[in-house]
Amino acid sequence: MEMIISLGYVSIIKEVKDKRKSQYISELAEALNDVKLHEEGKKKLKSAKDLLNEL
Secondary structure, three states: OHHHHHOOOOOOOOOOOOHHHHHHHHHHHHHHHHHHHHHOOOOOOOOHHHHHHHO
16 A cells, blocks of 8 residues: 555545545645645745734
């Protein structure tokens, strides 16, 4: 399993039957994708200061 994950181009998705957990996993995956896009220079994210100012 570690070898498959280390390939980088393989995604492993497990089915989650609990809707709440499924939503959390989906939101986390979206956030991680946003970070990846930011690192590639394809998306600009808010600074921590801007995020705290919204609270």
